[in-house]
Amino acid sequence: MIDLTDMEIVFTGKLTSMPRKQAFAVASAFGAFPKAQINKQTDYLIVGAIHKTINEPLTTRKLDIPNIKHITEKDFIDWCQWKLSIWKDNLK
Numbered sequence: 001m002i003d004l005t006d007m008e009i010v011f012t013g014k015l016t017s018m019p020r021k022q023a024f025a026v027a028s029a030f031g032a033f034p035k036a037q038i039n040k041q042t043d044y045l046i047v048g049a050i051h052k053t054i055n056e057p058l059t060t061r062k063l064d065i066p067n068i069k070h071i072t073e074k075d076f077i078d079w080c081q082w083k084l085s086i087w088k089d090n091l092k
Contacts, residue, residue, distance in 0.1 A: 002071055004079050005031040008041050013048030017077055027076075030083040038065060048073045 009032050015023055023046075027034040035042065045068050 001082055002044070002075060002079060004044060004076070005083075006033070007043040008033045008035055008039075009044045009046055009076075010035050010038050010042050011046045011048060013073075015048040015073055017073060023076070026080055030080055038068065042068050044068070045070045046073060046076045047071070 004027070009027060011020055011023055011034065017023075018026070024034040038045070045065075047070050
């Protein structure tokens, strides 16, 4: 499990689980720092769906930036579920 708590994150591609605005709110609520653009402090790039044919060039160059770790949207959702389970356990 990748813990995104206290990490700067940036979303790229089309998110299929929720609108980007909601993803920002959820990430913030669970302790990550979502940003609109990559910078030197970015820790993780959350990669949603990027729909291109095999001959089309990628429109995002974010995937080419060195030293930034990439995780999938599913990894992000898994982290959200893990954080929610911690909150739930603390209510007991």
